[in-house]
Amino acid sequence: MSIKVRYFASLKEIVGRSEDVLENVGSTSVIEVWRLANKKVELPDNILAAVNMEYVTLDSVVKEGDEVAFFPPVTGG
Amino acid sequence: MEIKIVEDAFDPWFEIQQFQAASEEMKGKYGATSIFVGTMRDFNEGDEVRGMALEHYPGMTEVQLGKIISEAMKKWQVIDVLLVHRVGALFPNDPIVLVAVWSSHRGDAFDVSRFIMEALKSKAPFWKKEILASATERWVIKNTDGYKK
Numbered sequence: 001m002s003i004k005v006r007y008f009a010s011l012k013e014i015v016g017r018s019e020d021v022l023e024n025v026g027s028t029s030v031i032e033v034w035r036l037a038n039k040k041v042e043l044p045d046n047i048l049a050a051v052n053m054e055y056v057t058l059d060s061v062v063k064e065g066d067e068v069a070f071f072p073p074v075t076g077g
Numbered sequence: 078m079e080i081k082i083v084e085d086a087f088d089p090w091f092e093i094q095q096f097q098a099a100s101e102e103m104k105g106k107y108g109a110t111s112i113f114v115g116t117m118r119d120f121n122e123g124d125e126v127r128g129m130a131l132e133h134y135p136g137m138t139e140v141q142l143g144k145i146i147s148e149a150m151k152k153w154q155v156i157d158v159l160l161v162h163r164v165g166a167l168f169p170n171d172p173i174v175l176v177a178v179w180s181s182h183r184g185d186a187f188d189v190s191r192f193i194m195e196a197l198k199s200k201a202p203f204w205k206k207e208i209l210a211s212a213t214e215r216w217v218i219k220n221t222d223g224y225k226k
Contacts, residue, residue, distance in 0.1 A: 009132055009204035010216045053137035055200070069134060069202075075217040076133070076162065076203025077115050077174050077194060 001064035003028075005037045008071035015041060024064075031058040033068045046073060078150070078158050080142050082133065084165040089114045089175040096159045096177065107156050107179040111186035113194055119169035121217075125210035129167040134202040138162075145196040152192075153185040160193065162203065195223050 005020040012018050020037040028036075030051065034043045049056050050069040062068055079096065093112065097103070119126055146158050161175040176193050180186040198220040205217040 006134070008134055008202065009206070050134075050137060050202075053134075053140045069137065071134070071202060072204065072216070073219045074199065074202050075205045075220050076131070076201050077198045077220065 003033060003062060003064060004067045005033060006067065006069040008069065010072050011044070011047060011070055014044065025062075026064065028062050029058070030056055030060050030062055030068060033062050034058075034070060043070070044072075047071065048073065078143070078146050079160070080139055080146070081159075081161045082135070082138055083161060083163055086171055087161055087163065087175075089161065089172050089177075092159065092161050092175055093177050096157075097179075100157060100179075103156055103179055107181060109180050109183040109186035111178045111180075111183075111190040113174075113176040113190050114172055115174040115194075117167050117169050117171045117173055121207060124207075126169065126207045127210055128169075128208040130206040130208070130214075131164045131167055131173070132204045132206070133162075133164050137202050141201050142197065145193055145200060148196075149189045149192050153180070153189050154182070155180050155185055155189050158189070158193070160197075162197075162201070164203070191223075198223060 003022045156179040159177040178186045178189045
């Protein structure tokens with residue numbers, strides 16, 4: 001099992017890729033997923049997070065099979 | 078409820094006509110239709126803007142827009158809602174978003190149109206990158222408050 005991590009917009013440019021796959025992490029938190037995937041880059045302020053396409057806080061639980069996304073404030077419409 | 082995310086230019090007036098013509102069950106029931114169309118400007122924050130790249134999170138976009146419209150339909154008396162949002166490469170004067178609301182009375186139509194647009198601006202995962210006349214690119218950092226005068 002794995003956790004898919006996705007990045008969008010300016011954050012995708014900061015980390016230099018659009019996604020990561022973390023293998024055998026077990027149950028963890030959103031902020032820990034960021035740290036595991038981005039060892040050298042601190043999570044920038046004001047970044048939003050989603051698990052399985054629903055907004056979450058950084059201390060929310062992440063399980064194997066989940067899709068975690070990080071992105072800047074939205075600017076549609 | 079219909080939500081469409083489109084990569085090519087769209088004509089909001091054609092979309093409204095088509096939706097209305099196909100909705101047999103709405104006929105005779107609605108007394109008010111509220112239409113909001115957001116269009117791309119050729120200026121922003123004092124700079125000339127030549128184009129725009131609109132990125133989104135496929136899947137989450139539809140989930141979030143669906144939740145916003147469902148919430149509105151619970152709170153107000155609404156017959157139906159059509160929402161079309163453009164993604165990809167845009168140019169000034171291109172329609173970006175259409176929100177059309179059909180209801181029995183005008184109060185609900187106006188209120189729901191505003192509610193959906195303000196919620197979309199803060200929750201739907203879209204991001205704009207502007208291409209300026211100087212050929213530089215910049216991300217739009219945040220949406221302005223729609224109620225700010």
